[in-house]
Amino acid sequence: MSDYKVSARKYRPQKFSDVSSQEFVTQTLKNAILSGKIAHSYLLSGPRGVGKTTIARILAKALNCEKPDKGEPCNKCNSCVEITNGIHPDIFELDAASNRGIDDVRAIQDAAKFFPIKSRYKFFIVDEVHMLTQHAFNALLKILEEPPGYLIFILATTNPEKIPATIVSRCQRFPLQRIKISEITENLKYIAKEEKIKIDKDSLFLIAKLGDGALRDAQGVFDMAVSFCGTDIKYSDLKNFLNIPDKEIYFEISKMIREGNTGELLKYFNELNEKGFDLQTFFHGLTEHIRDLMIVKSTGNSGLIDESDSIKEKYSEESEKFTEEQIDRLLKILIESESRFKYSSNQKILTEALLAELSRVNSEVADLAEILSELEAVKKKSKSGNEFVNKDVLEKKKDNIQIHKKNNSKNKLSETENKGNHTEGKAILKEGDLAQLIKHLFDAEDYNFN
Numbered sequence: 001m002s003d004y005k006v007s008a009r010k011y012r013p014q015k016f017s018d019v020s021s022q023e024f025v026t027q028t029l030k031n032a033i034l035s036g037k038i039a040h041s042y043l044l045s046g047p048r049g050v051g052k053t054t055i056a057r058i059l060a061k062a063l064n065c066e067k068p069d070k071g072e073p074c075n076k077c078n079s080c081v082e083i084t085n086g087i088h089p090d091i092f093e094l095d096a097a098s099n100r101g102i103d104d105v106r107a108i109q110d111a112a113k114f115f116p117i118k119s120r121y122k123f124f125i126v127d128e129v130h131m132l133t134q135h136a137f138n139a140l141l142k143i144l145e146e147p148p149g150y151l152i153f154i155l156a157t158t159n160p161e162k163i164p165a166t167i168v169s170r171c172q173r174f175p176l177q178r179i180k181i182s183e184i185t186e187n188l189k190y191i192a193k194e195e196k197i198k199i200d201k202d203s204l205f206l207i208a209k210l211g212d213g214a215l216r217d218a219q220g221v222f223d224m225a226v227s228f229c230g231t232d233i234k235y236s237d238l239k240n241f242l243n244i245p246d247k248e249i250y251f252e253i254s255k256m257i258r259e260g261n262t263g264e265l266l267k268y269f270n271e272l273n274e275k276g277f278d279l280q281t282f283f284h285g286l287t288e289h290i291r292d293l294m295i296v297k298s299t300g301n302s303g304l305i306d307e308s309d310s311i312k313e314k315y316s317e318e319s320e321k322f323t324e325e326q327i328d329r330l331l332k333i334l335i336e337s338e339s340r341f342k343y344s345s346n347q348k349i350l351t352e353a354l355l356a357e358l359s360r361v362n363s364e365v366a367d368l369a370e371i372l373s374e375l376e377a378v379k380k381k382s383k384s385g386n387e388f389v390n391k392d393v394l395e396k397k398k399d400n401i402q403i404h405k406k407n408n409s410k411n412k413l414s415e416t417e418n419k420g421n422h423t424e425g426k427a428i429l430k431e432g433d434l435a436q437l438i439k440h441l442f443d444a445e446d447y448n449f450n
């Protein structure tokens, strides 16, 4: 394993056709190269780790290549090899995060005055260009206004909105996409094969997902997994190593929410919390879980979520056990809590309150007025000679009582909480209250409420 290099560097794409998920950008650039329509400044924007500087280098290579092939660099000639190794004298790479001042841009201005030493084009690849100071942007603008024919700027940024419009308007813009989980998975699979590393499907998925659309990040996690697990990566080891909540945990939680089992849920959460999970990760994981349930429930298609086949199957089953309304309400609560969560000084308490709230989503608040009027109607009918044809209504009421019985007995919090939550005209009916009420209305001694 001693010669094991960091995957992101070793497996950096060297051709446009090897770049994942950015076909629109790579195809447009290839077409421009083939038709000779080269711009003097390009702006590549997009999230971190999606291939901005990789594409910049491939473009520099393709345009300076001695033997380009259909718009692609040969990766064999002297120029290509020097660019790959980062030693080409006409390619300048700058990180604006650490070189952001006017002097840094003046140095570019000076260097830009001279013809390229050995190639057709001289490149300045400026990463995180939005970090430049206003003075530096002004100096950059001067070069971009009248660039010499041999000069090409490739500006890369994660925050294009922070770049002055005067700069942006002089660039050809290419917004890059987050990389699809399936493409990250394929990439990792390829690396694993090349490195002779055994890795199971679930591990591949987990690592790809952790990359969150950034191939480089996923490759970083993959490297960590290799250093921990060696050449045989198993899901069970991996999730212990990463110390992240397993999907199973979220299914367990949604089951308790579904059953309104607040007490058990809080107990379960505390056990989890003792394992030291990052609560922010847990919150996001739970939100994503409910989101996935919503997608599967509303489309009836588990193929739309980024999960392994066995997990997809579980989503299909679990979503059947919720109504659409229930899922919508859960998701709404989670989304509304997001900003509170971010700025909370005590995330544990907030999580507990949130879980308690979620677990009560299924308990319907009985509307006293509504029940009374329905019962009056039933009473009238029964008194007017109808036999108990309204048994259905009664059964419904009985269900209501049971729901409240369950909630009240299983957590003490719910009663006080519910009192505070009540709007006018609504009240929680305790089992005994309603029983008495019905008894009173019907004078029905023998009605069994359990």
Ligand SMILES: [Zn+2]
Pocket (backbone or CB within 6 Å): 064, 065, 066, 067, 068, 073, 074, 075, 076, 077, 078, 079, 080, 081
């Ligand atoms: Zn070449």
